[in-house]
Amino acid sequence: MAFVLIADDEPSVRDAVFIALARDGHSVLSADDGLSAWRILQENPEIELAVLDIMMPGLEGTAILSRLRMSGRELPVILLTSRDEELDRLGGFSLGADDYIGKPFSVRELCARVRAVLRRSRSASFEVPGEKGIFMDTDAFRAWYNGQELRLTITEFRILLALYEHWGNVLTRDQLLRHAWPQDTWVSDRSIDSHVKRLRRKLEDAGAGKDTVASVYGLGYRLEER
Structure with a gap:
């Protein structure tokens, strides 16, 4: 295999x-x-x-x-x-x-x-989605923005998926931690910040705005666009 x-x-x-x-x-x-x-x-x-x-x-x-x-x-x-x-x-x-x-x-x-x-x-065999905004394939762990693949790690994918499913709502670091590492919640919640930083950069490289994943001071993060 x-x-x-x-x-x-x-x-x-x-x-x-x-x-x-x-x-x-x-x-x-x-x-x-x-x-x-x-x-x-x-x-x-x-x-x-x-x-x-x-x-x-x-x-x-x-x-x-x-x-x-x-x-x-x-x-x-x-x-x-x-x-x-x-x-x-x-x-x-x-x-x-x-x-x-x-x-x-x-x-x-x-x-x-x-x-x-x-x-x-691995590259999947289906056609790359052409619709605007974020598109996520939960079976293949792949995500696109405006038709451009984001090439996320699994942890980044899980964070984006959690934000996507709760679009417009704030998720705390602890909530994102449980989505990113469902079996091992003992990891420091500050690990989320590093992953969000990388996720933002990949979204920006695909043409998304800098505030697509917005920081909410003292609370966590919110997805502004999908």
Whole structure:
């Protein structure tokens, strides 16, 4: 189905994910540290998705993600995290991670997340919508503005969808947090600000106004246009 990299320095986690992804039909490569993972990504541009542990020797998962985004490579990335890690390490989501899953996790759930991210990242076969304003496809996790695709991460998509479904109403950071990370509400609500900033930039690049996603001081955010 896809060419996937799993990078984790814990052999039990790495092996379990490798086996589960292979059984799900994927071609899988593995790495036990960050430097090896980065080398594999450089040598195999055909890799379609990377599952990266945040805490790895040599090079952390967030550092790999940063290098990918700085190089312009929009490779889908799922981060693996532990609940006892410092929350500031979760700043990787502001770098453009497509999803994350906390340890311990079910490999079945991880495989489902991988399928969802791949479905969103691959081009669908239907015609691009031509209508004005925002158009959202909740099955493919894709969104357009005035016919131009926004190329959102899953987290950005979930935030925009929540605002879209509550158009004209203010949603607090905590409410958006529950939409963006329905399984893990322990992430700091300030993470929302970084994602909204990226979402605004993508909307503006597609021709939307600067206040399409408006800040409501002391409360949260509101979608002004759809």
